Amino acid sequence: MNAWxxxxxxxxxxxxxxxxWGVASGPLSRRVLAQNTGSTVVALAFLLLAQGYARPSYTDLSLVLSLLGPVGTLVCVRLLADDLSAGASRWSTAVTALCVAASLAVTAAVCAAAAPGRPMVKLLLIGALVALGNVIAARALSVGVLEEADGTR
Amino acid sequence: MVSEDLVVSVCLVLVAASATVAVAVREPVRQALVLAVLGLALAALFTVLQAPDVALSQLAVGSVLTPLLILLSVRKVRRRGHPTGDEAQR
Structure with a gap:
């Protein structure tokens, strides 16, 4: 078992x-935020595990999850717009910043170990998609809620 | 070999914890979110058991399709059950 x-x-x-814990308790907005964070955490863990098993094809899992995770969160935000009108979680900004920082750190570490060329470009793309997807979904969670509240009142 | 088992053990504990939470949460809407996290934990478990193909389909089914189906069903049931409620005002 290696360091990766x-x-x-x-x-x-x-x-x-x-x-x-976050998805099991608290208001609904915090649960959706926790679910969004979970997909980011698992996508980054997939990147590290792919490096650990020395199987570059395992990064496809991370790529798929970086696309599907935000889609799942956006579906929840769209269908739960009524229940989410109480307002976004106050942890939203801090958690999103933490996720972006973690994805930057993991992508930098994995890219440093990868061979330059196409594999590194793919890893950079996956890292950017993970960070971007988290930010987009968290923003939809807070901004979409405000738009919905403005539209109904 | 023992240290390889550590990864599997961590994933198994996470799957057990999220599955227990999915049972303990009673409301279907919140259960859908817990099921999404359970799908993620299961995908991680399949990956460390060297079955990435199973993990790929688990990701698609567990993190998007199951919550989508549950949320759509809840939406439809709410509309049908409370035609004069807040759903009818929109």
Missing amino acids: LWCGTTFLGLGLPPVI
């Missing part, structure tokens, strides 16, 4: 329990 696998395990072990 240790990092991936630590990432999963430290990142997902707060997500499960």
